[in-house]
Amino acid sequence: MLALETGHVRMQQQAADKSQALQCLANILVEDNLVTPEYLTGLQDREKQSPTYLGQGIAIPHGTPDSRQHILQTGVRLAHFPEGVLWDGENKVYLAVVIAAKSDEHLQVLQILTRALSEDISEQVKTSTSAEEIIDLLQASPPSLALHENLIDTQVPADDIEDLLWHSTQLLKKQNLVSCGFLTGLNLNQLIPLGGDIWSITSNNHVLSPAVSIVKAQNPVTYNEQPFGTLICIANNDKTDMPQLHRLMDILFDPEQFQRLNQQQDRRQIADLIGAEVNPDWPSRKVVVANAHGLHARPATNLVKLTKAYDGEILVALDDGSYVSAKSLTKLLSLGCRRGQVLTFIAQPETDAVEGLAKIVQAVKSGLGEEVEPVDEQATLTAQAPDLEFARSIDGNDQSIGIAASAGLAFGPAHVIKPKQFSYERFGDGVEKETQKLKHAVAEVKRHLQDDIDSAEAVQIQQIFQAHLEMLDDPELVKGVNEHLVHDLSAPAAWHAHIEAAADAQEALKDKVLAERAADLRDIGERVLAVLCGVAATEEPDAPYILIMHDVGPSDVARLNKDRVAGILTAVGGASAHSAIVARALAIPAVVGAGEAVLNIETQTTVLINGDNGEYVISPEQALIDNAIQERARQQQLRLIAEKSSQDPTITTDAHQVEVAANIGKIQAVRDAVSAGAEAIGLLRTELVFMAHASAPNEQTQEADYRHVLDTLAGRPLVVRTLDVGGDKPLPYLPVPSEENPFLGLRGIRLTLRRPELLRQQLTALLKASDNRPLRIMFPMVGRLEEWRAAKAILDELLVSYPCENLQVGIMVEVPAAALLAPILAKEVDFFSIGTNDLTQYTMAIDRGHPLLSAEADGLHPSVLMLIDQTVKAAHAHGKWVGVCGELAADALAVPVLVGLGVDELSMSNTSIPLAKAQIRTLNFANCQQLVHKALACDSATAVRELVSAEQNRAANNSQANQE
Known part of the structure; x- marks a missing residue:
């Protein structure tokens, strides 16, 4: 993110005219290694298109799109000209904010500047004498408190x-x-x-x-045995008016106004009542911004010229926010509008502006003077529809996406369990009595946990509940x-x-897996709270159903009858959360993180x-259900067949053998791996053993x-x-310093080489056991030859x-550097094991746990x-696997x-082994090699998946035709 910093300000600059000023600005950018000298031409060409004077003695010179090739890194610099420079034949510039931006990051700077221009600061800009004064002036924002019709809902x-x-x-x-984080920070005790x-x-x-936002419930709810129909939520900070x-x-x-507010259901009337800004009831048109870098200065300038051609007032709002004048450049830039966002234009009734809306919308679609790639406008506008702000429509076939957490297809009637509500007095009957109440509740939950452990069918569930018992025994708790x-x-x-x-502290941890363990804390917390408050568990339906919850705690899943729970759908959660682990252990299909809707x-x-x-x-529709039934039956049949032949070798139809192994993290899991058909253990995660x-x-x-x-x-x-x-994966007894980005920090071989006693001890234990x-x-996370050799x-x-x-000794290929060094490393290692999870993450610079981007990794x-x-080619050239x-x-x-x-x-989880071995036996190695040639020529992962899917369908059709 770009920021205005005192170190980026050059005071006491001199220039006889704009030409010299632009040369001065280009020199500053070159001096700071932001651009090459050729960027000056871009600054000059941009001024020829239209001057970049912003107002109140400030200009924002920047290059043309063609000049971005001369940008070395995105940045912004400020130059103060105390004598002023005539900029557009009319206005003098005392402060130039020169921008070198490869993308639309500079919109953040423009928002800061235009916020500052909401008040007259021209004299202060002119007379400033220090960098600190300049930054304070630009970053100052007037007192505010947003009161708007769009922040009210009934x-x-x-x-x-x-x-x-x-x-x-x-x-x-x-x-x-x-x-x-705002929602999490709302304290019910402050209601x-x-x-x-x-x-x-x-x-x-x-x-x-x-x-301030105001919401009124369709039907009042109850809180602390009192009616609760309207919530006034105040987001407060030191800038509040x-x-x-x-x-x-x-x-x-x-009393009188309060009574009117209590009875009023029309949000516009409520806005009038509290003095909030109301959207004008004018003719409107929506349009999606297609410009690659959003509504920056040049397209915004062209939009202002267009709207000023009409006598009537024209206002514009971003994503249904507050309206600003479309005839004001500073107001337009203050929106910070990016590609794909929606602008809503409204025009003053009975003026020529109404007829001009169509031309304005068309101009925005066309890029306002810039070449643009079209956007899926219908999809974007649909996503902005007001009725989707709170809940997804459930009419018709509403197909949506969450995170795949446990494989399989399932359907059935929804059984929705919303978070439990607990009523209790804030203050108690004395420390001694309250302590005894808590001890009895904790003891009761411990007894239930022990019952759950004794009755659990899966080892994973027993281990989770054992961890819950240990949490309750934690002296710190x-x-x-x-x-x-x-x-x-x-x-x-x-x-x-x-x-x-x-x-909350657990959720704040940077390691995604550890952060998800906050659900376990809340799980045991809710169990104890339920005992204290006398809240009974929700009764389970008699017939099979789809369980829908905000988040399913491990105890929720494990107590359910797996013959009735057809599937699980949650609003939050991740594929590595304990609830997902339990669902997989019980073979219950699950989709998590699907959103509150x-x-x-x-x-x-x-x-x-x-x-x-x-x-x-x-x-x-019934057709989808019928297809799901057929597909589920087919999958079950395939699994049965695969399990029967799981101990057979994995050889393709043209006699090419592939070893299928198991990934395990617990030593007890090796027996299950062998039973599933594993021909080896391809990955023992020893950190989990630790x-x-x-x-x-x-x-x-x-x-x-x-x-x-080994036995x-x-x-x-x-x-x-x-x-x-x-x-990112700390051990409680092996503390490591906190890092800004642990995925790029001290982990794997980088850590153990710095703690050689740990590595020696582990290697000795392995050699003695062999x-x-x-x-x-x-060795994991090898990125340099020196690490391998050490x-x-x-x-x-x-x-x-x-x-x-x-004995064979090799490395994990998890970072691109290792893959690129493979021709050198292959001369020394005995084998490579490719960790595609991390390799993908580092290659594509996408955190695999990112809530929005993980699907793209x-x-x-x-x-x-x-x-x-x-x-592979490097390894095989030296006879390595x-x-x-x-x-x-x-x-x-x-x-x-x-x-x-x-x-x-190929090494995988135990449950995947039979199906993978069965699939490989149907493949032809020569055909797979031809498929790879096509896959490597694809331009995206989606294209690769479509290619393989098409090949599989073609093979299935040919097989069926041969059978007929």
Whole structure:
């Protein structure tokens, strides 16, 4: 993000005219390594098109689109000309803000500048004497408090107070007034009853600009045994216009005005009542901005020229926000409009401006003087429709997408469980009594947890509930709750306050997996709170159903009858959360992270979910259900056949053999892997073995763990990844410094080379446990040749004392550097194991856990396939083998591509092994190689997937035709 900084300001600059000023500005950019000298031509050409004078003694010179090739890095610099420079034949410029922008980042700077121009600062710009004064002047924003019709909504469907809090936050977020985290920061203890069923709440957490939103429930709900119909949510910060806020409070506490507010359902009337800005009821047209860099200075200037041709007033709003004059350049730039956002133009009735709307909209579509790539306008406008602000429509076949968490197809009537509401007194009957209440509740939950452990069918579920028991025994947890109890809080109030604080802290961790464990804290927290408040568990329907919840805690899933729960759909969560792990363990199809709108699905509405790709369909047509039934039956039949032949070797139809191995993280899982047909363990995640111990396992403990795995494998190869922990996967007994970006920090081999005693101990335990059985050791996160050689040197030193004849040593290929160095590394390593999860993440610069971008981090992207191709070719040239141990190895569309690339081993989860082996037996290696040639020529992951899918369909049709 661009920022205005004092170090970027040059004071006391001199220029006789604009030509010299532009040369001065270009020199500054060149001096700071932002551009090459040729960028000056771009600045000059831009001024010829139209002067960049902004107003009040400020200009914003920048290059033309063609001159972006001369930009080395995006940046902004400021030059103060105390004598002034005549800029457009009329106005003098005292401050030039010169921009070198490769993208639309400079819109953020323009928003800052145009906000400053809302008041007359021309004299201050002229007479400024220091960089600090300039920055303070530009970044100052006038006191404000957004009161707007678009921040008011009535007839909101709500079952509880959380629905109203969520909806009020969405109104504020849509106008970019608050950021993510505002909702979490709303403290129910700060709710204030104003009278009637009107309540207010205030928060200063994650507030971008002060504002007030008002929501009225369709039907009042109950909170603390009182009616709750209207919520006034105040987003407050130090920029709040306090007199305006006080005027609002005066209205709310005026009996007559309050009564009118209490009864009023029309949002425009409510806006009038509280003195909020109201959208003019004028003719309107919407248009999607197609300019690659949004509504920056040049297209905005052309828009102003166009709108000024009409006598009538023309206003414009961004994404249904507040309206500004379309005839004001500064107001237009203050919108910060980007490509794909929606502008709404309205025109003063009975003026020529009404007829001009069509021309204005067409001009925006055409790019306002810039060449533009068309956007899917219908899809964008549909997404902006008012009725989609709160809940997704459930009429017809509404197909949507979440995160695939547990494979399989499922459909059935929706059983929607909304978050439980707990009522309790804030203050208790004394510390001793409240402490006893809490002890009894915790003891009862422990008994239930032990029952759950004893009755759980899956080891994973037992382990999770065991972890929950340990949480309840955590002395820090008890200590934290006691600190609240000594302040006379009731047991439920003290318990809830501490659990929420602990869960919030957990969510703030940068490691996605650890952050998702906040759900476990809240899970045990809710179980104890339910006992304290006497809230009974929700009864399960008798017939099969689709469970829909905000987030499904592990205890929720494990207590359910898996023969009745056809599938799970949640509003939040990730594929690595415990709830997803449990769902997979119980073989229940699950889609998570689908958004809060799923909670508005009516109970008994038919829902179809696809746990393979994350899609779900509300009220599907019968044809879709019929197809799902057929597909589910086909998948079940394929699995049965695959499981029967799971122990057979994996050989293609033209006699090419591929080894299929298992990824495991717990030593107990190796037996299941062998039973599933694993021909080896292709990845033992030893960090998870370490995590299974409360303290660092010593050499003897590790040796016993590794010996158990090798014994169970009975001669099958074991590939072990040395300890892969770091900033993103910390161990409680192995603290590492906090890092700004742990994925690019001290992890894997980078950490263990700096803690060589850890690496020596682990390697010694492995060598001693091997007994000359097939052991393969690989080092993770190798990106430099020096790292490989340093790690190998430690191992070679240990081999003198602990020889192991059946040993191979290799590396994980997880960073592009390793793949690019493969021709060199292949001369020294015994094998490569490609971790496609990380390789994809680093190649595409997309955090695989990112809520918006994770779906784009696809291992079948041609760039990733090219790196795999280079790695395989380099390895085979030196007689070395290559495995793939990332999630891609079990992807049915990726398997033919990986086989065609020549990958020798595919390693995956136990449950995926039978199907993957069965699929490979149907493939022809020569055909897969031809497929790879086409895949490497594709331009996207989507194109690769479509190519493979088409080939599979063609093969299936040919097979069916031959059978007939």
